[in-house]
Amino acid sequence: MSEERRLAVLRAIVQDYVQTSEPVGSKSLLDRHQLGVSAATVRNDMAALEEEGLIAAPHTSAGRVPTDAGYRLFVDRLSSVKPMTPAERAAIAQFLEGAVDLDDVVDRTVRLLASLTRQVAVMQYPSLTRSTVRHIEFVPMGPSRLMVVLIVNTGRVEQRVIETPHDLSASDGEALLGLVRAKVNARAAGQRLVEAAASLASLADEFDPADRDLVRSVVQSLEDALVEEREERVVLAGTSNLARVGTDFPLSIGPVLEALEEHVVLLKLLGTARETSDAVSVRIGHENPFAGLQSTSVVSTEYGSGSELVAGLGVLGPTRMDYPTTMASVRAVATYVSRILAQ
Amino acid sequence: MSEERRLAVLRAIVQDYVQTSEPVGSKSLLDRHQLGVSAATVRNDMAALEEEGLIAAPHTSAGRVPTDAGYRLFVDRLSSVKPMTPAERAAIAQFLEGAVDLDDVVDRTVRLLASLTRQVAVMQYPSLTRSTVRHIEFVPMGPSRLMVVLIVNTGRVEQRVIETPHDLSASDGEALLGLVRAKVNARAAGQRLVEAAASLASLADEFDPADRDLVRSVVQSLEDALVEEREERVVLAGTSNLARVGTDFPLSIGPVLEALEEHVVLLKLLGTARETSDAVSVRIGHENPFAGLQSTSVVSTEYGSGSELVAGLGVLGPTRMDYPTTMASVRAVATYVSRILAQ
DNA sequence: GTTGGCACTCACGCTCAGCGAGTGCCAAGT
DNA sequence: ACTTGGCACTCGCTGAGCGTGAGTGCCAAC
Numbered sequence: 001m002s003e004e005r006r007l008a009v010l011r012a013i014v015q016d017y018v019q020t021s022e023p024v025g026s027k028s029l030l031d032r033h034q035l036g037v038s039a040a041t042v043r044n045d046m047a048a049l050e051e052e053g054l055i056a057a058p059h060t061s062a063g064r065v066p067t068d069a070g071y072r073l074f075v076d077r078l079s080s081v082k083p084m085t086p087a088e089r090a091a092i093a094q095f096l097e098g099a100v101d102l103d104d105v106v107d108r109t110v111r112l113l114a115s116l117t118r119q120v121a122v123m124q125y126p127s128l129t130r131s132t133v134r135h136i137e138f139v140p141m142g143p144s145r146l147m148v149v150l151i152v153n154t155g156r157v158e159q160r161v162i163e164t165p166h167d168l169s170a171s172d173g174e175a176l177l178g179l180v181r182a183k184v185n186a187r188a189a190g191q192r193l194v195e196a197a198a199s200l201a202s203l204a205d206e207f208d209p210a211d212r213d214l215v216r217s218v219v220q221s222l223e224d225a226l227v228e229e230r231e232e233r234v235v236l237a238g239t240s241n242l243a244r245v246g247t248d249f250p251l252s253i254g255p256v257l258e259a260l261e262e263h264v265v266l267l268k269l270l271g272t273a274r275e276t277s278d279a280v281s282v283r284i285g286h287e288n289p290f291a292g293l294q295s296t297s298v299v300s301t302e303y304g305s306g307s308e309l310v311a312g313l314g315v316l317g318p319t320r321m322d323y324p325t326t327m328a329s330v331r332a333v334a335t336y337v338s339r340i341l342a343q
Numbered sequence: 344m345s346e347e348r349r350l351a352v353l354r355a356i357v358q359d360y361v362q363t364s365e366p367v368g369s370k371s372l373l374d375r376h377q378l379g380v381s382a383a384t385v386r387n388d389m390a391a392l393e394e395e396g397l398i399a400a401p402h403t404s405a406g407r408v409p410t411d412a413g414y415r416l417f418v419d420r421l422s423s424v425k426p427m428t429p430a431e432r433a434a435i436a437q438f439l440e441g442a443v444d445l446d447d448v449v450d451r452t453v454r455l456l457a458s459l460t461r462q463v464a465v466m467q468y469p470s471l472t473r474s475t476v477r478h479i480e481f482v483p484m485g486p487s488r489l490m491v492v493l494i495v496n497t498g499r500v501e502q503r504v505i506e507t508p509h510d511l512s513a514s515d516g517e518a519l520l521g522l523v524r525a526k527v528n529a530r531a532a533g534q535r536l537v538e539a540a541a542s543l544a545s546l547a548d549e550f551d552p553a554d555r556d557l558v559r560s561v562v563q564s565l566e567d568a569l570v571e572e573r574e575e576r577v578v579l580a581g582t583s584n585l586a587r588v589g590t591d592f593p594l595s596i597g598p599v600l601e602a603l604e605e606h607v608v609l610l611k612l613l614g615t616a617r618e619t620s621d622a623v624s625v626r627i628g629h630e631n632p633f634a635g636l637q638s639t640s641v642v643s644t645e646y647g648s649g650s651e652l653v654a655g656l657g658v659l660g661p662t663r664m665d666y667p668t669t670m671a672s673v674r675a676v677a678t679y680v681s682r683i684l685a686q
Numbered sequence: 687g688t689t690g691g692c693a694c695t696c697a698c699g700c701t702c703a704g705c706g707a708g709t710g711c712c713a714a715g716t
Numbered sequence: 717a718c719t720t721g722g723c724a725c726t727c728g729c730t731g732a733g734c735g736t737g738a739g740t741g742c743c744a745a746c
Binding site: 101134135137139141147149151155157159160161178237238239240242243244252253254255257258260261 | 444477478480482484490492494498500502503504521580581582583585586587595596597598600601603604
């Protein structure tokens, strides 16, 4: 009983099951693959695979279905990321090129990914903590309120209103604010958010003693704002693809929809992906830490502008998923969106 | 056969059906309501109601179910918006008070509405076209690119990168930009976007002939940006509530999820609501222009900061819905979110 | 216009048998 | 030691048949 053939059988089972979504038996396996052996041999192999916990039979007299472990082995050793055709690559690039701003890039990316994979696509907004400051702007909002607008290198813009002890909207306030603006930007531009916060620490010393108090309080608020753990945004698309699969299989979509609404969960999903060294990370069924997502798999990767990886994106679907093509799509989309963001 | 009693029967049918989600027959109706007449009489009334198209029988020997027209009549004449308890109102207010910025307000609002109604909540971002300019900021992004940041009264911030024919990042460019910034804001602040665009038309004339070209092109781009039809953002929550209802009823959630992904559709849904004069608009089943949403109802209303109504929010659910309480929730949430935004 | 009575209609749930895909095991072959 | 054909067996699925009961429509009497 050759090890090699047994794995070939596993591969065939996974492929057939993914395509037909029905448990696959020894006979139908022979019809669709040239294994060069008889049905009985295949049956023996299947029994061995079941023994190893790689496949399982839903009922006594039904075919076999891959287990999570079976999919895992398949992904790790039995398949390679299916290359995309130049035409597909061109279509992706062209579609993403059309975006006009960051929101549009993100929106187009998730939709594209959802329609390519026909699954739920998830994408994290370019992370702020790993971005660098492009510009910081101050806008007086009234006698004691000041809006701080932070623009980072990925094009993302964040605003925040802070309280100031003195009036900055009067004309001398305006002048002072202009000076603060210039100095803050001279110091912070190009730095990461945390670094920028550090650089600003001693800024107040450069000002007139009279203004120092005011500047110090503004800078303090700004530092807080820069360091503060920011809400990371997540966008999704293709949730209706869940309905398609939901009808034929034991994937009750309720819990999945609930998980998808919890953006914290999604962020963790994309976040833990980063810990793996592979370019594209795959988490299968129970490998997934969240109840409700235990019969789904997540295929994700990182993307970023230039050499900086700033956030994650991926797709979520039933464990019975075409991993090679899904992985190819995720990888390709990540590559192209990174290219767009780098410009 | 009194008209009055017939309507009482309709009301009872709607209430029972909403509660039990099972077709209601003459007998079970008598058990649950004191109508003071016999089953036979109720049957006669039901036959009449069916004749009028207000109720229908799924099969020959089943109870009756309200039709869209039946619900319509119920909403228009047989029910009133159920008042909320002070405790509920307080909880709403308290939950929304906790929001730290506009994104957070919107996020909390949809989630709140979804959990109150246990349905899908939809909320449009405060519309830009009906907002007023609070501040316009210019940030040089390189030799020939300028980022325009627009802050409106609802706190929403929009950015846009425009191409400029001359370099504005040099030091004299900075000075000029400061002047432009001051004049633009003096003219535009407090005005609606379209008005602001008009006010800016002649701004270039105030500048040195040497700079006039440059200013004109900047102003021109700005006008374009202000007038341009902007993408209106829509946020939703509670999609998992669809799964709950999806199991027991002929609401195939696939098409609904698809419709929910098309933000254009959602905007139209909230938009057409405005045409009705009522405070809370209800669109029932086929009154709804979109295929796939024909067995759902939309309960929506407008909200806004102060007296200005700037956008819509509402919920979407199966036609078999508790209209009075849903309407109450939508109205209450709209009231409170408006109050928050006004501050 | 209301009521009680009555025959009728179906959807639903149940059981039961037949079918067939698929299995496990065994004895024979290589 | 592995492979193969054969064979009995399992068991989920399907569809037919049947009883039940909620619900109806109609009618004659009040």
